[in-house]
Amino acid sequence: MSVSDLTPLSSPAGAQVRAVHDEFHGDLLEVSMGPHHPSTHGVFRMIVTLDGETIVKLKPVFGYLHRNHEKLGENTTYLASMPYTDRLDYLNSMTNNWAYAVAVEKLAGLAVPERAEYVRVILAEMTRLLNHTCLAGFLMQDCGCMGTPLMYAFREREKILDLFEALSGSRMMCNYQRFGGCRVDPSPEWIAGVRQLVEAYGPFLDEFEALLSGNEIIMARTQGVGRLAPELAVSAGVTGPVLRATGVAHDLRKVDAYGVYPKFDFRVPLGDHGDTYDRYMIRILEMRESISILRQALAALPGGPIMDPKAKLRGFRPKAGEAYGRIEGPKGEIGFYLISDGGPNPYRYRVRPPSFINLTILEDMCLGHTVADAVIILGSVDIVLGEVDR
Amino acid sequence: MSEPAPTPAPANPAPLTDAERDELRRHGILLTSLQEIYNWGRSRSIWPLNFGLACCAIEMIAASMARFDISRFGSEVFRPSPRQADLLIVSGTVTKKMAPQVIRLWNQMPEPKYCIAMGACAISGGPFKQGYNVLKGIDRFIPVDIYIPGCPPRPEALLNGLVQLQAKIQGQPIAGPDAPRHLRDDINCDCPVPEFGAHDLEPSQNPTVWQPPAPLVRTEKA
Numbered sequence: 001m002s003v004s005d006l007t008p009l010s011s012p013a014g015a016q017v018r019a020v021h022d023e024f025h026g027d028l029l030e031v032s033m034g035p036h037h038p039s040t041h042g043v044f045r046m047i048v049t050l051d052g053e054t055i056v057k058l059k060p061v062f063g064y065l066h067r068n069h070e071k072l073g074e075n076t077t078y079l080a081s082m083p084y085t086d087r088l089d090y091l092n093s094m095t096n097n098w099a100y101a102v103a104v105e106k107l108a109g110l111a112v113p114e115r116a117e118y119v120r121v122i123l124a125e126m127t128r129l130l131n132h133t134c135l136a137g138f139l140m141q142d143c144g145c146m147g148t149p150l151m152y153a154f155r156e157r158e159k160i161l162d163l164f165e166a167l168s169g170s171r172m173m174c175n176y177q178r179f180g181g182c183r184v185d186p187s188p189e190w191i192a193g194v195r196q197l198v199e200a201y202g203p204f205l206d207e208f209e210a211l212l213s214g215n216e217i218i219m220a221r222t223q224g225v226g227r228l229a230p231e232l233a234v235s236a237g238v239t240g241p242v243l244r245a246t247g248v249a250h251d252l253r254k255v256d257a258y259g260v261y262p263k264f265d266f267r268v269p270l271g272d273h274g275d276t277y278d279r280y281m282i283r284i285l286e287m288r289e290s291i292s293i294l295r296q297a298l299a300a301l302p303g304g305p306i307m308d309p310k311a312k313l314r315g316f317r318p319k320a321g322e323a324y325g326r327i328e329g330p331k332g333e334i335g336f337y338l339i340s341d342g343g344p345n346p347y348r349y350r351v352r353p354p355s356f357i358n359l360t361i362l363e364d365m366c367l368g369h370t371v372a373d374a375v376i377i378l379g380s381v382d383i384v385l386g387e388v389d390r
Numbered sequence: 391m392s393e394p395a396p397t398p399a400p401a402n403p404a405p406l407t408d409a410e411r412d413e414l415r416r417h418g419i420l421l422t423s424l425q426e427i428y429n430w431g432r433s434r435s436i437w438p439l440n441f442g443l444a445c446c447a448i449e450m451i452a453a454s455m456a457r458f459d460i461s462r463f464g465s466e467v468f469r470p471s472p473r474q475a476d477l478l479i480v481s482g483t484v485t486k487k488m489a490p491q492v493i494r495l496w497n498q499m500p501e502p503k504y505c506i507a508m509g510a511c512a513i514s515g516g517p518f519k520q521g522y523n524v525l526k527g528i529d530r531f532i533p534v535d536i537y538i539p540g541c542p543p544r545p546e547a548l549l550n551g552l553v554q555l556q557a558k559i560q561g562q563p564i565a566g567p568d569a570p571r572h573l574r575d576d577i578n579c580d581c582p583v584p585e586f587g588a589h590d591l592e593p594s595q596n597p598t599v600w601q602p603p604a605p606l607v608r609t610e611k612a
Contacts, residue, residue, distance in 0.1 A: 035491055038440050038470040042447065043488055064488045065444055068521030075520070084517065090445035090542075154455035172445065172542060386444055 028056065031371065035064045039142050039375040042385035046362075046374065053370045058363040062356075062389050069390040073349035078104055078179070078316050081349065085336075086173040088351065089387040092131050094123040094164070095329040097177035102258070103325030103336035104179045108318035110311055115304045116181040117260045121297050122194060123164075123176070124327070125290040129201060130160045131330035132241075132283040133208075135382050139280060140212060142379035143221050149212060156204055163193050180311025191298065198294045205287055213284065222277040226365040226377035230274065236361045240332025240354050241286060242381055245271035245278040252328035259327075264296045279380040317344055331355050331382050351390055355383040425564045432476075432502065433559035436552070439475035440468035441495065444482025446509040446542040453545035463552050472498040477555070478532075479548075483511035483518055484525040486591055493583050496532045501572030501579055504559070506551055507534045510541045517541065530595040532581050 034045035043064035049057035069088065073081045085100045086093035098120050105112065112120075137153030161171045167186055168174040176183050212218055228238075230246040243250055251268045253261045269285035271278030320342040326335035332354025339348040358381050365381075366374045406414075411421055442450060454460045454468065469475040472495045484492055496505065507528055510516030515526040528534065535558060538551040562570050571577040581599070584591035595602070 035488060036441055036495055043443055064485060065483060066485055066523050067483050067518040068523055072521060087445055090448060151456050154452060155457065158457050171544065172448065
């Protein structure tokens with residue numbers, strides 16, 4: 001492959017990459033990373049063109065986990081799609097459930113009791129803790145720190161999964177939210193368990209950060225790597241921690257103020273540089289804010305019903321219309337767009353997956369860096385292929 | 391004077407009983423057969439391929455972490471390269487785009503090799519079976535040794551599947567007509583890699599490992 005095939009060599013992010021042909025530089029090398037690669041977080045494939053060790057072109061290849069999610073959603077009833085949403089982003093089934101429930105509630109005009117709103121916030125923030133902890137562990141794994149940080153992360157993950165299992169009956173695929181509320185009412189013992197978890201999470205984060213955040217190797221590997229400009233992030237539709245790491249204050253919990261989030265006092269952490277280290281730190285800071293939200297929600301959890309008594313689960317047929325429901329998932333804005341024609345199935349069922357849209361700027365972040373950096377940049381974007389390919 | 395007749399040696403000595411073996415072991419003599427010790431060694435160090443497909447891969451990682459600790463069973467060494475792996479854990483939905491790569495990985499693994507189909511998707515397509523792009527079970531293309539049901543199976547279920555696989559390996563004879571395929575010359579271990587055809591993967595199954603079930607025949611009521 002010659003240089004002329006690669007024009008333009010600059011990306012919208014402004015990274016200037018030059019392929020040089022002299023006695024020290026040979027031809028460009030095309031490397032296919034994936035779909036079986038230990039660092040691609042599933043079955044993701046990158047076709048990377050290298051000049052020496054520098055990336056001059058990166059082409060992502062999707063679709064290795066395309067499971068016809070949207071088509072299946074159009075052929076099953078509204079309620080039967082709920083377990084499928086668990087399998088979109090399989091680390092965060094609770095927030096997927098919530099986003100789908102929000103869309104259907106908008107479509108059908110259902111109200112949610114206050115206790116259910118609080119329980120949803122508690123579960124969503126626990127999911128955020130789970131996702132961000134796992135992400136930090138996997139990112140360290142990608143940096144070459146094999147095993148230990150991931151062991152710490154999974155130790156905490158198991159504690160959260162135990163609570164999810166006690167409440168919903170399943171560790172990962174919770175299938176817990178319903179249209180107009182939640183499936184079961186959490187018991188006082190379960191609430192006490194969450195309180196215990198929340199109190200223990202701060203010390204865990206202190207320990208985790210003491211080991212990792214100031215680590216010289218991690219700073220050398222991540223600072224200044226994979227810088228993302230805020231203008232590009234906004235124009236590409238990036239959401240979630242990846243966007244906030246560039247310094248753009250956009251958090252749907254503040255912007256939309258859905259649920260009972262306006263009642264809680266919390267801050268939205270923002271990054272300065274938009275590099276990989278910022279994306280890591282944003283997650284750590286968000287976890288601290290999540291702990292604060294969880295404390296407030298547990299203290300103010302009201303009594304009352306958990307389901308809207310008027311909500312109907314069997315024979316559910318919303319009137320014709322369309323609705324878009326979105327929440328701030330741990331990876332960004334997760335939304336569901338539904339069109340109803342009055343039947344038992346949605347006429348159109350569309351998912352707005354945060355990690356797929358965050359992945360579109362991967363090439364711009366990777367250009368000019370080495371191939372080893374592409375692995376950690378991909379790790380810091382935080383993708384789950386179940387959601388990317390759907 | 392006649393010489394005493396030599397006592398004839400018994401034609402077939404009686405095999406050692408377990409009690410006699412235990413008696414010998416108490417004296418510090420360990421008796422085993424080549425088959426036993428060979429299978430014992432193989433079954434206690436099964437190295438899986440570091441290969442995740444979908445949701446079940448997260449539970450596979452959880453099984454290798456501190457709480458479930460797959461290294462108690464000698465399988466903590468997840469190898470990134472198929473050349474170094476003994477066990478392919480098909481952990482998740484296999485789509486028609488991914489199936490050729492999975493089968494290619496299986497072909498690249500050296501014998502003796504084993505396959506675990508983890509989760510409903512790998513067994514039969516699971517909840518996504520209706521989908522146009524989902525393979526209805528990886529056993530249509532490669533021989534599967536252990537099936538672990540669940541969506542996703544818990545890490546304990548994966549460990550149980552691993553123990554079942556160890557038991558299966560321990561029972562394998564190393565000679566004779568029942569010997570496994572890696573000890574025989576008459577079985578070709580390679581699976582054909584399918585390609586995209588006009589409508590489906592071609593071939594759509596590997597007939598040496600999977601045959602479509604006989605169609606249901608409706609009989610007239612007498």
